[in-house]
Amino acid sequence: MKSSTMVRCPQLPSPSRFSIFTTRTQICFPRKLFFCRSRRDESFSLRVVPQNLIAAEKEEAKAVLTLFLRKQGLTNAVAARTINKSDLFIDHLISRLHSVHKSRYLVGRELTTLEIRDALNPYLETLFEEYGEFLVDLVQNFPTQPVKESSEENFQKETVKERSVAPISIPTATLDPKKLKALGRVSDIVPAGKLPPHITYLIELGMELGLIKTVIRKFPAFAYYSLDRKIKPFIEFLIDLGVPKSEIPIILSKRPQLCGISLSENVIPTMKFLEGLGVDKKQWAKVIYRFPALLTYSRPKLTTTVDFLYEMGLSAESVGKILTRFPHIIGYSVEEKLRPTAEYFRSLGVDVAVLLTRCPQTFGLSVETHLKPMADFFLERGYSMTDVGTMISRYGALCTFSLAKNLIPKWDFFLTMCYPKSELVKFPQYFGYSLEERIKPRYAIVAESGVRLLLNQMLSLSEDEFDKVLKKKLKKMVSD
16 A cells, blocks of 8 residues: 555545535544444443543554554554554544444443454445545544545535435545446435435335445445345345344445345355354344354355364364354454464463354454463463463453453552462453452452452352352351
8 A cells, every 4th residue: 555645535434524615625524533423312422431441442443453554565664654643543443433332331341352353444444445545644644634626526415415414425536436326326316306215215224324325335236236126135034034123234234245145046045054064043133143244155165164163173063153153253264364373372272172162252363463462461470371371261251352451450450459370370250350340349348358258259259149258258257
């Protein structure tokens, strides 16, 4: 990817507005992007998110962006320079992250590294599809963009006011002719003054016009799918499987190509094939929602991944459970992702078959940017390779946690408690509990009472069981 001083006027799927002039276009973005909008709750803001958490998430977002830029061909040095000038763009990514996972923040739940990556990568891919070599300029200059000379003719005017989406004019310089033609089908008004039937149908289904346009910019062919022969039959098929209507817009946005695939010749045979590999046919609604792309893979691709799982020592039953619970694993390259990750885990003494069964999502993590830094974190604190392997075997989710916002602060607090380091080898699940809502309150009670509880007892017991054990320990102390 080459850097350029001229940036095409971007149209970001964010709460920004465009001011249009006759001879010049200035793209204006709000300076403060830390807010999330919702039709249901306008009051949510980042004031409810701790600043230390925001800082940690920024580091995670920078790591995701760095890897993405390197995958597009940038050298480490160029990627690093770009990141150094990306503060406002990183703010924008965090704002988007909080909007996507708003419900999680409202209840005080932290996102894992994997969840942050999964939320941001598709968005970055969409931007790259749209801007190509201009993405670096967009990242560095966000939100202030260079002014690009153009005439009013260079813009496609909105003819329909989008529901719940601020009207945004689309610079034609940004889109290729195919995308412009496809978007025209979405915006064109039929003689009766209504939207085209397929667009009306999708909107009535709950898919906002803004999302439909985003899908078409990503996959223009979607605009040409027949309502009666393509879109409607597939959606009715999903409903018959038990997919809630509220989830169908999400499925279509993830994999619009599904509407263009024959149900009788491709989708249903693929599902039967996967059922033969162990996918629970009663769980298809959840499987498709989790990873709709599963139904678009060829049989050789499906077989290659399943053969690898058998090679790792998994039983047929375990393979079926993995494909049902975590179908994303089919999307990983065996030779470039799964096998190298398995080899690294084995070097730590981890039982790969057990880890795949318990926590298959760990095999989607990068060895260099996630797994090795996590292992080094514990090695630098006096644990052996065997200890690290044992911890991962017992609690695979440990690999998915952020160093900055999870492992480090919880380790620092662990040092203030009177537990030997070996307790973490026995109970690595410690890192899965909330520091503020579980660990600190429970330890304060234990410390005040003067009793001694194992780390496992202190954290894993329910409130009632915790009280019973505490009273029992206190009674024993008094009698002694």
